[in-house]
Amino acid sequence: MNTNRPIRRALVSVYDKDGIEVLAEAFKRQGTEVVSTGSTARRLGELGVKVTEVEKVTGFPESLGGRVKTLDPHIHAGILADMTNPDQAKELKRLGIKPFDMVVVNLYPFADTVRSGAGESDVIEKIDIGGPSMIRAAAKNSASVAVITDPEDYQLAAQRVDSGEGFTLDERRCLAAKAFARTASYDATITEWTSKHWAKPGTINVPPVNADESNDATNAAKTTAPADNPQFPPTFTRTWERAHTLRYGENPHQQACLYADGLDRDGFAHAEQLNGKPMSYNNYVDADAAWRAVWDFAPQIAVAVCKHNNPCGLAIGETVAEAHLKAHACDPMSAYGGVIAANSTVTLEMAQNVRPIFTEVIVAPDYEPEALELLKTKKKNLRILRVANRPHTRTQFRQIDGGVLVQSIDRIDAEGDDSANWQLVSGDPADRATLKDLAFAWRAIRCVKSNAILLAHDQATVGIGMGQVNRVDSCHLAVERANTLADGENRAKGSVAASDAFFPFADGAEALIDAGVKAIVQPGGSIRDQEVIDAAQTHGTTMYLTHTRHFFH
Structure with a gap:
């Protein structure tokens, strides 16, 4: 018809x-x-x-x-x-x-x-x-x-x-x-x-929860995500606009696109690419992780080197060049083919240090003209991104089959993220330099995949154990990487350690203490907390509890 x-x-x-x-x-x-x-x-x-x-x-x-x-x-x-x-x-x-x-x-x-x-x-x-x-x-x-x-x-x-x-x-x-x-x-x-702009006024009240409701899980959900929370509306309505069709996804047989928030004009998805080949799916994932990591330390100057959505080096410096050298030194082997992010203008000195290192992406708020020219001239395939604004996304999404999980972004802004609120449970109070390193390690652990253990010294990572299925393996990995990636130097001895969640047994903390770690910061909360604390006390090791966790799955 x-x-x-x-x-x-x-x-x-x-x-x-x-x-x-x-x-x-x-x-x-x-x-x-x-x-x-x-x-x-x-x-x-x-x-x-x-x-x-x-x-x-x-x-x-x-x-x-x-x-x-x-x-x-x-x-x-x-x-x-x-x-x-x-x-x-x-x-x-x-x-x-x-x-x-x-x-x-x-x-x-x-x-x-x-x-x-x-x-x-x-x-x-x-x-x-x-x-x-x-x-x-x-x-x-x-x-x-x-x-x-x-x-x-x-x-x-x-x-x-x-x-x-x-x-x-x-x-x-x-x-x-x-x-x-x-x-x-x-x-x-x-x-x-x-x-975002028309908040619910207090004159519009939410009916109280029915007193007959006794399901603890249901009531807990209502406590953490109340019906009037604008971040978690009854129906989640959002839209993104297709910005780029990518060559492929995580693997060549997967198709992929980048969609950008239509109301955003200066977020990472709107990065200005100044040089290099088109960004890939994995480039975006790694560069976004690095970009978020360095801004956890603002206003201090920080540089992150990331690979496979994990940092292989993260450091603070008086200059951006110094921060980059310290970050790169953590794991020079893994930095090959990695992503570099800085929260400060890339200088000519930093560009000169980056030049001999094979790097996929570099992202920063800006570049000195001489630095940009050097990177463009000497590294034609290097993807150079300029991002106008620091990360400002408030909500995180993860799709599961048949639905989507939504949560607020994990930031370093909880009460337990302030070292002034930490609880000393073992050893002597940390001196000023040690406390600075502990605070650095605690901020840095946020961006490491769980189970996460991070060793730091002089405001820089020296060993990272990430993504293991038990915490003691992450401890051994962090120590091993600290001591095998710097020409045989024993970098674990005299370092500090951070753990993104509690130690379920004393063995993880003991592995760090045996390696010469002088101070540990961890959330606490295990039913075996006292065993862990006793292990630290036996060796006179300083240990702080934050009562705040930073899992990153």
């Missing part, structure tokens, strides 16, 4: 008029009846199209500063009438309303306006009402109407106007699905903005 519907009458209302010329030429060639609004009508008229303005159809002028133009039965009945239904076709004729065969609409630039830093009143004016209404009406009535919301489809639409055949039903449905996705994304972007 032929389901094509010729395009004899079209409604066109577009904010972005780029590319509309191709449709205008087709309308002129075929004598298509075109109804249009305001500036779109003027632009089509300039292109030689005979246009009927909307107010001639509605009998009502555009009003309220353009807020009301197409919200009228003479427009929406013409869009919504299912012309395959004889009764609706007769009713439309009785009402004296002509049907539309195609609707071409794009929307006010809400996200662009937000990104521009515009004030609230200007942002509100860019919340489109008539546009989404026309799009949804046309998409609902795909039995009769073709809806065009993407300028990339103008050429196709022009061809179908010229052919006189229009679109098939399957094609109209495809265009309708695309249109519904467009309005859903648009509304999700508005929802994201309003949730």
